[in-house]
Amino acid sequence: MNSYRYQAELLVKDYLLADSIIPYTSVLCGIFICKMVYDVTQLVSSANLKSYASLTNIQRVEWNNRGMSTVHAIFITVMSLYLVFFSDTFSDQLKEPVTLRSSNISNFTLGVSAGYFVTDLAMIFWLYPSLGGLEYVLHHSLSLCSIAYAMFTGEGQLYTYMVLISETTTPEINMRWFLDTAGMRRSSAYLINGVMMFLAWLVARILLFFYLFYHIYLHYNEVLQMHAFGCFLVFMVPSVLFIMNMMWFTKILKGLKKVLAKRQ
Template identity: 50%
Template structure:
């Protein structure tokens, strides 16, 4: 009972249907990743003649980025719906504190995302460092740590969904890698994708995080009602992710300037 209380009154360990739903959504996320990984390999071998010429390591990353893109689209669309289109987090929709609001759908979204991060992290560690270095391990570890807390407690889901929306930049990152591997680094599509990535990152991972901190500050009286571990995680994890986002944004900006400069000189 003490453990249940520490996670907030919204969580009830005696409710097996919730546990089944959460575990089911995590398992669903894992299954989707496996299916999309296989489908990416099949479709790529049929639609892209250069796929067969890739090395085994490149094929693994190519397919891995397939389910990464799938999750990014899923997470960004569902987060946008829950935050903007639904009334779960509307100011006057409920009397309950905004940090305590959740729904069956939001729980399912978080569970599926845990399944994705768990699958991707497993692949990263198994093939380390081919699919990403320690920065990816840190990013995925912090993401799962935060999402699991929000799922179990039912608290601070509004902030977790804001961060999940930042996954909307991932398809541009993956497309840039695919174009590079396909030998299309000098194409107009590569340049325009770089421009979209720059502005997408600026909006979803810089400006949105600024709004994130402003929202926390203006609702700090509610944020303080989050159970202790969740409260301190809200104070510690987002700043770390922000520093990583700023560092990657700097690299994206440098890459875009370099690509545009090369394109101008080649004309």
């Protein structure tokens, strides 16, 4: 057993986590995990939820897809918070420009996230527009482009992870859809989820982006040390996503006001 364990550790260290192989193995891991979570969501839902059997085929696909996106959101939020605020990778105490830092863990995490966006984007195109319209295609395309660039070049990873923290709103969005599809729109859980979604969106997709823009301003000279395309992504992607976040935030606010008015 010790011999097998030693060989397994060597396999992971020398191949799966080798610097030159990480971008590819991590993306494949992300795609495999998405497939596994999709199947598990389908299995658990069909065995334990009576309402699942009454859904249409496309609703079941979206149900399983949202289970997949929820797991990814939890994973990437936890890893992003750790790497941005708690790890030494992007610590201000280091002298190296913050825009040029990376590590095996940060590269592997980006690869797993890229695998999710590849999988989800492929499903959106395959079933278009049932799983999302042009705004979802734009959001996923920008995210995938930024993640791939940061992973392969090692540039701008800090700002990529700051943007990925906004995925913390995905579980609340998915839960809202689950409750609505299950016929629980008038339940207290639906109202509580709406309030949580509003607060999470305000913090992770509005206030956090102000902090991101301020951080870019403070480290403007370090941003300019990146390649031209990397600089373009740093300035363009967060700006476009912030505009989209504001548009969606107004819709969330209107929806919450409508629900509260009906309650009163």
